[in-house]
Amino acid sequence: MPETFMAAEIRDTPAAVARLLDRQGAALAGLGRDLRARDPAVVVTSARGSSDHAAGLFKYLCEILLGVPVASVGPSVASLYGAPLRLRGAVVVSVSQSGQSPDIVALQAAARSAGAFSVAVVNEEASPLAEGADALLPLGAGVERSVAATKTCLASAAALAALVAEWRDDAALRAAVAGLPAALDGALALDWDAALPEFRTATSAYAIGRGPALPVAAEAALKMKETSALHAEAFSGAEVMHGPLQLLEPGFPVIAFAQGDASQEAMRGSVARLRAAGGRVFTVAAEGGDLPAAPTGHPLLDPLPMLLGFYGFAEALARARGHDPDRPSHLRKVTETI
Template sequence: MTSIMLHEIGEAGDAVARQLGHNVERLAELGAWMRALDPPLVATIARGSSDCCALYLKYLVEIASGIPCASIGPSIATLYRTPMRLGGCVSVAISQSGRSPDIVDMQRAARRGGALAVALVNDVASPLAEEAEVLLPLCAGAEHSVAATKSMVAGLVAGASLVAAWREDQQLADALSGLPDVLRGQTAAPPTEMLEQLANARSAFVLGRGATLAIAAEAALKLKETCAIHAEAYSAAEVLHGPAEVVDSGFPVIAFLPSDAARQGMLPTLAMLADAGATVIAIEAGGTDDAHRLATAKVEATLLEPVVMIHRFYRLTEALALRLGRDPDRPRNLRKVTETI
């Protein structure tokens, strides 16, 4: 069986290439606008996988600029009707469909509160896209599997492109230009031994640190929705503060290991979890696959490692879902567009 999910994972490189080509002028204008505005805060608006994109954007903004970036709960606008005070700030709404009423309402509230309203949206005919002051289309194309993959990768790239344009980061921009070919080259299936280790799991931890915490959250979500595995995401700096007590023999711990300053702090934590009996699977750049290691392609900017890591991880979740006899395209209790109010 060839799933739609697998096909769409394979389209991610082309989607990123389309987006980078389409948004050149928009990004230049937005970057200049944001430098002139010099916002004291960047606020994000999203749910689901898009909120994982927002968390990735948070780390990029804060690492690159030192400016706080925080998520605003859409219920502030839809349920509590609290006026926003965002004068001089930037709001970034991220959505695949652009049609969830709470996300649209929160963007309106942010704009009324004085924020420059930027939207990263796949459907450019959606209400969210039409009402944004600045639109960065994701250009992922139609996505039919309920489990979002190529649109999620496109959302991560749009956030990184925004930061590169705003901060005039040429290294990040150059690395982004080479990303489509990197993603196109990631076609290897995950190791069979790794699938067998995970096949009997009912629960798992997914760990990250820094920017990889965002994709740890997305990976845990994907394990839930495609494989019905109760996976929880934690920062490697937090997992020993209580959650580690549930670890016993064979308990899966999937770790997104970056190459940057966050790496060295993660290694002792993983060793302690292994000593407690955990089966540790590391996802990291370079090297070769084995039962405990999923190797990803290398990129020139470490801040883009989460993009290639989650792209490779999607192959693992798709294959694991099939190994478990599940349809990764059609989870039992989910649908493609979630319309929360």
Template sequence: MTDHPDGPVDTLMARETAEAPDRCETQIARNADVMREAGQRLRALAPPFAATLARGSSDQAAAFAKILLETRAAIPTLSHAPSIGSLYRATSPLFKGVPLIAISQSGRSPDLIAAAEDAQRQGALLVSIVNDAASPLAEMADICIPIHAGPEKSVAATKSFIGTLVALTHLIAEWSGDEGLKAALPTVGDVLRRAVAADWSDAVPLLRDASNMLVLGRGLTLPIAGEAALKFKETSNLHAEAFSIAEVAHGPMTLIGEGDPVLALGPMDEARAGLRERLEDFRARGAQVIATGHPDDVAAATLALPGQIDVHPIIGAIAQIQSFYGLANALSLARGRNPDKPPHLAKVTRTL
């Protein structure tokens, strides 16, 4: 048990988060043949578009898949709302021959299963990305991609989310034939280990007493910001909302005033354009700006968090959520909460 001024940090969330680098290395090796075959099948299919199906943290992973598919494979990607298939039974016949990427740690959420069944009825190709390879969503898949994260007992998903991002990266590297991304995959374990070691706890005093905040990202890091905002709500009872660095000036910026916290997760590719100027705007409002990203961008922050700039931008975005989970765990404890057992939440959300 590790001591901390605000209490013990050796939670399930902390332990499971720290497992992610090894689990992801194992996943990449074990899934090599599955991913190669899936990539070949999806390239041959040559669909006009792709779709994702998910809820909660998995829907943030789905948004990450959209960015990857549209920037790396030039495939337009939409988010298919589960209720369209599970409640309305109204999945479009235009889904015939279209890959539907269903993402679920448990593979047992009734609404996702029902929506996937309705899409298959219309001829969709179901690609299930799951942690439980014996789950119903896995068994009904045309292509099943296990993330091999191992049992995850904390209600707050961590290693399974990171594993899902890595699996999506691997799949889309093979699907798109992106040789640079394929070459970056073997670096995942080491990049994530450095991300585990990165200490973001200096942000805790700036967030301990906050009631509202913004989390910013753009491109690859916008879904990361979405997951971070969700975890702030879930584990710390902190109302956090995620916005694009480009969109936040269109209204949400007025919510931030003197002393209010803003967390910016800076992208390391073309999407970093304008980040420094936006952070300077927040500082001028008196905001407590916490940021990670390129040193030139985060120089405007109140607190610059350690990050990695010499890595592939996709892997670097995944590393940001790896580091963030350590902050989320420490903040939850500092606010007197148990990150493993958020009130009113369960590991499998059974929605119809």
């Protein structure tokens, strides 16, 4: 069988992130200094789908490392409701592959009108979102032909992680970001086939995580839905203990992203309870996991190679379930919502 576009784009991800960091290093450093000088009390993000999951990782990095609260604002607040926003002195970060969706463009414009400084993270530089921003971080990831976004999601997350490193002037995080292409390359060589049998025959699944692994879990659940037609939901390792725990039955598949940070012990407890309830839980961890992961040298970035490992698994799972991961029957590459 010929290689799918999704597989080729997964394989290109380490190089795409390396190109991004090389080409945009000076811009990222300058924007980081600018944000440090602005010292915003709040950041808002605007994105949908995989781009919103990249923004979710940015949220955790900002809140954990900078102490700056980050809120995801629904684009319809601007595009449909025309609500006035009180954002003077804030920063709005918009993340989009195409930069074309009218609602994302509308929210950026409304935020700027309300006094916010706008940053656009886009793969397409010649786009309304890019042209309407105060600062632009072009991904330069190249064409992504598969409907399922992979390398653009990880490139967006890498750009935002690099921005936090520069904003905080954080040498440890900066070094881990610089080493991210090598960690991603290492993730490509890891084997997750042990989880295929349970997920191939499943009708539902969970993905869980804490901290910066939670948006990775959300992205994993999205990919299982869009490429494998597998109903999957994402929860934090805490929230899954409430109503969602009731759905577990013997063999119910769960993938748990567990980086080695302050959430590690809490995640171990969650995994133990899910297993006791009958769940077939596969932990993803750099050390001691059921599925291997490539470390970055900074635990808050470790979910990113985990996500690339998952992408390879998702592509194989889609084919095992009889689906073309490049062409989901009800989806298209650019979704323009209002």
